[in-house]
Amino acid sequence: MKSLLFKHRSIRKFKSTPIPEEVLADILAAAVRASTCGNMQLYSLIVTRDAALREQLSPCHFNQPMVREAPCVVTICADIHRFTMWCEQREADPAYDNFAWFLNAATDALLAAQNLAIEAEMHGLGLCYLGTTIYTAGEICRVLDLPKGVVPLTTIVLGYPDESPELTDRLPLDAVVHYEKYADYTAAEIDELWAEREESELTKQLLKENGLPNLAQIFTQRRYVRKDNLAISASYLELLKEKGFFNQ
């Protein structure tokens, strides 16, 4: 029998039922059991249940209704601030205010996030990751009072599901797994790996709705546009500098 991991779907509609305290405590406790660099736990999990605060976070996530509707919004942050304070209080010279430690902290944070997500699903909860977090990270810092040394990476909205969507398709496993070394793709292989998705009814419907000749152009012209990608890159790098991850 396949494990629970094979049943994950993003949930975007939630019941208003709150998450019991003991369930939330268990989920958070599972998060911190994930592997962490040198056992430094370079992350913070900001658990926002207050409706007024979720309302303030909502525009940061392009007003997707789930931020208001899910009973719990968890903002996953890289955090070198706490460990740095500890070091400074012990006359130790921390030196985590640089890009390597942004990477270490982001790794810690995202592994903990996925533990949180899986434990939540074990408790019958549903969730959705919000990629919008990096688009508006500076504003999220202001809403959540994130100090220097702390930046948001992603957000999980959490609650009891009020929908039961189909499993999303994936590329064939061969698309993402390489044995021994990276085997670069031929043009024909790329065509083959995407063939099933491109021929699907869903794709046909999307092409019709968008008036575009293929699925790739829906990504590049509608979903993730060059201008936005460059603006997000610039603003997130600026934030990393402001928050002290580039003090080299």
Add this chain to the structure above:
Amino acid sequence: MKSLLFKHRSIRKFKSTPIPEEVLADILAAAVRASTCGNMQLYSLIVTRDAALREQLSPCHFNQPMVREAPCVVTICADIHRFTMWCEQREADPAYDNFAWFLNAATDALLAAQNLAIEAEMHGLGLCYLGTTIYTAGEICRVLDLPKGVVPLTTIVLGYPDESPELTDRLPLDAVVHYEKYADYTAAEIDELWAEREESELTKQLLKENGLPNLAQIFTQRRYVRKDNLAISASYLELLKEKGFFNQ
């Protein structure tokens, strides 16, 4: 009863028993069920079992014996290359060669990595994440033939455990969880959060071995030294430029 997530320990000693093909296939299939940005699957998983290649990877991980001893080494990579190829073959203008998409790809990759780790443990395997991956990422690219648009983020060594270590301690849950907003720490709170660890027998032993007055200085003077942190930051940023994540 607590879930399997509460039982995770890093495993550094492995039996030579190979991982059965169907088990490995299941683990990899679980990895791709993790949430992914726009269902783009912006990662590659390089599964290295060949002993000669693991031997070549070994110095990239400071010759830690587990790279040679574990039957399977999985290098987790952010990958915008495959999706970019697909777009280019469809006359779509990709624009993923920037920092925002490094972040999106890294998020995808690390969520998939943690699924892989958890599914592996469900099958009775043990694993350890190797933080050394970002220290020597350029050399790993050369050993594994990673093309432009692909960078390693972390590595998982995988196999049947030949040790049964104790659960590692963690900071109190309050240390990493904030309710509603980020509540900054007072100096007294920092002292309190680290008190148990600082007073432990393990810490006392480390201080004696290292001839240092406190645990924080073991981190800053022995484990993660300023000079190394800055060198790693510079080399990884250089690699991101070389691999086309800064074409703004």
